[in-house]
Amino acid sequence: MKNRITTTRVVTARNSYRCSMEKNQSGKYCVRIQVRFPRHAWSLEVFFLASSFNRAMTKLEESLDFLQRNEEKLWFWGVDRAEDMGFSSEILREAGLKLDRRTEFPRKATNLTVEPELEVPAFALGPMRRGLAESVEPPRVQAAGD
Numbered sequence: 001m002k003n004r005i006t007t008t009r010v011v012t013a014r015n016s017y018r019c020s021m022e023k024n025q026s027g028k029y030c031v032r033i034q035v036r037f038p039r040h041a042w043s044l045e046v047f048f049l050a051s052s053f054n055r056a057m058t059k060l061e062e063s064l065d066f067l068q069r070n071e072e073k074l075w076f077w078g079v080d081r082a083e084d085m086g087f088s089s090e091i092l093r094e095a096g097l098k099l100d101r102r103t104e105f106p107r108k109a110t111n112l113t114v115e116p117e118l119e120v121p122a123f124a125l126g127p128m129r130r131g132l133a134e135s136v137e138p139p140r141v142q143a144a145g146d
Helices: 052-069 071-080 082-094 122-135
Strands: 015-023 030-039 042-050 110-114
Touching: 015 052, 015 122, 030 052, 042 052, 052 071, 052 110, 052 122, 071 082, 110 122
Parallel strands: none
Antiparallel strands: 015 030, 015 110, 030 042
């Protein structure tokens, strides 16, 4: 009898985040997060406003950690108990996030994938910070006499 070597490949579902940053008309940074949670096959879109780029990045890191830690709770109240969507909004509000009901997501976005329930690794935020900084258009300089 021949020995059979069986290799199994473990496929780990990874949460996928798309993040974009734009300056709105009042000069605030609008950060949008589109997250896909494959374990329950659902997605969530949220946003927040920040007064500076650095504050936006700090809040983004906090938001990603919040979404990672609360996936089950958000899914339960947002999808499984969809009639109680107000409660899901309340959970998000406590974290400083709002549901994003806009249909189009900006083309300029950065991506990040993280295994469910794990912390967002600090080294992953560097490339995200650079990508978001490049996506925010620099302020227009007015020419003298305008």
